[in-house]
Amino acid sequence: MVNEPVVKGTTMTSSELKEREAKTPAPKLPAPKRSAPKRPGRKTPSQKEAGVLVKDMKESRGMKAFRVFNLAFLLVVVFLTVYPFLNIIAQSFSSEGFINAGRVNLFPMGFNTETYKLILADSTFWNNYGNTVLYTVVATAISMVLTTSFAYAIAKKDLKGRSVFIGIAVFTMFFNGGLIPNYVLISSLGMRDTLWAVVLPNAISVFNLLIMKSFFENMPRELEEAAAIDGLTQYGVLFKVVLPLSKAIVATMVLFYAVANWNSWFQAFLYLDKPELFPVTIYLRNMIAGASNTASSAGGTVENLGQIAANIQSVTIVLTVIPILCVYPFVQKYFFSGVMLGSVKE
C-alpha cells in the first residue's frame, strides 16, 4: 500500500512523457467518438433505435443468466486458485496423523505448531534462507547494473552499432546454447560451488532489457540535451538526470529480478554441491524429492530419510512463500504496468 503512489507515478510519468512527445494521437481518438453516436440517438429515436431497445430488453433475461454464470465461474476460478495455498497453510498447522488419514483440506486438523518450532530451530534452514537472501541481493544488483547500462546505451537511437547490440541481445531470446554446453562452460570457468554460478549466468533478462530500453526511449531528449549543454558528460546525464527520473522503472526492474532470483533453484541445483551453499529452494526441493522417493541425482541430502512428512514440507513452503506474499501486492501492479509498457512498444 505504501508504494501505491509510486505505482501511480509510473503510469503518470510514462503517459506524461508520451503526451509530451505527442506520439500517441491514435488511442485518444475513441474519447470524442464515444459520445458522438449517442447524441443523435437520444434526440431522434428512429425506428431502428426502438428496435434495438426492444431487442435489448428481450435479451436481458439471457444476459442476466450469463452474468450469473460468469460470476459463478470466476468465483470458482478464484477458489481453485487459492485452494492449494490454503491447503498448504492448513497442512502446515495440522498434525501428521490427520494428514496421513487424508482429512486435511481447508482447515487445520489437530492443530500443531511444533513443526514450525522445529524448522525455525534448524540451523541448516536458516543458513539456506540466508543464502537465498544473499544470492537475491547480489544477483539483483549485478542484473540491474548490466541491464540499466545496456538499456541506456541502446536506447540512444543514433549510437553507431546500436542495431547490432540489440540484435545480439534479442537473438538469445530465440536460440540458446542449451543445458550441456552451459554446464560445461560454468564448470570450466571454475564457478562450481561458488556464488557466481548462481548469480551470473542469467544476469540479463532480455525481456526486462527491452522494457527498460523502451522506457529510456520515451524520455524527452530535450532534458538530456539541456544537461549536456550544462556541461554534464554522458555519465553525468545518466546518473544525475536520467536515473533520478527513472525511479519507477528501476523499482519495477528490481522487483522483477528479485522475485525471479528468490524463486530460482535450477542454477543452484546444477552447480552447488555443498549443503552450506544451498538456497532455501534447494532445501525444499530435497525435501520434496525425499518425500516422493524420486530416484534423483546428486545434491539430495535428505533422500536417506525416506518419507518426509507432508507437514514439514508445508511448513517449509509457507516459510519460503511469505516474503513473496509480502511484496506480491506491489509486484503484481508493477508487473502489469511493465507488461503494458513492453506490449505497447513492441
Added chain:
Amino acid sequence: MAMRLEVPPETASPAGEPPGQTEKPRNKPGGWKLAIKRDWRLYTLVLLPLAYFVVFRYLPMAGNVIAFRQFHPGGSIFGEKWVGLKYVTLFINDPSFWQAFQNTIILGVLTLLFCFPMPIIFALMLNELRSQKFKKSVQTVAYLPHFMSVVIIAGMILQNFSMTGTVNQIASTVFGTTVNFTQDAGWFRPMYISSEVWQTMGWGAILYLAALTRVDESLYEAARIDGANRWQQTWHVTLPAIRPTIITLLILNIGTFMAVGFEKILLIYNPLNYETSDVISTYLYRVGLESSNFSYAAAIGMFESVIGLTLILSANALSKRLAGTSLW
C-alpha cells in the same frame, strides 16, 4: 525545452565538454572513429553487458560443437577431436530418445490445446464484469501462481495429488476409490496439464486484458445499432480487436513448444512414470549430467534448439502471410 534556448554556448564550454556534444553531430553519418570519439562513454556502458552476452550466451552456443566432437570432462569446452555424426546417429537409434520425443510432442500439443485458449476465455469473462473492484480482486488472485517458485508449485502438485491429498479425498468420496496419481504413468499428463492451466491461466490473460482496454468503445456502439447482440459483439468486435495479441502469443507459444516445463517435470516426475513424463529436456539432463555423456546429450540438445528455432521462424512466417501479423 526552454532551457536549451536560454543557455548560451559560453556556459557550456568552460565545463570541458564540447558544447552540444549529445545533440549536434548525432544524425550525421560518420565513421567508427568519430562515433567512438563522441560516444566513448556510451560504449563503455555497453562493454560489460556485451561481455556477459558473449560469455554466457554465445560461448555456450559455440559449445554445441561438442555434439560432433569427443569431449572429456575437464578438457577443452569445445572437445578434443572430430567424431562426425557419431552422436547424432546414436540418438537417432535410441528408443528412449524417441519415447521422450513423442512425450514432448504430446505434452506440447496438450499444453497448446488447453493452456493457450484458457487465458483468452478468462480475459473475455473478466471483461464482462461490471464491478471494477471485483475484477481487480479476481485478477490479483489469479496472478498469484505466476509468482511462485517452480519448486513450490511442484510441492503443491505432489501434495494435492498424493494418496492423502485433496484430489484423492474427492475421488474417494465420489468414486469410492483412490488413485496413485503421482506414480501412475497414465495419470501424469492430466496431472501436468491441469497444474499448468492452474499456473498459467491468470497471468496469461494479462496481455489480452491490456489489449481489451484499448478496444474502441464506438465499435460496440455501432454494432449495437446494427442489431448485434452480446455474443455477436464479442465475436465481431472484441475478438478481431485482440486478434493481433492472440496471434503474437500463439507464435511465441509455438516457438516454445519443445521447451515444455522442463524444471517442473524434473521436479515432479519419477522413474515409474517415465513412460509418459520423460521429455527431451529431462532425458538429455539424465544422460548428460547424471550419466556424464556430455557429447551425446549436447547432440540431443542441439536437435531440440534447432527444432525450436525452426518452429518459431515458420510460425512467424506463416502468420505474416496468413494473418499479416508477425513478431518481426
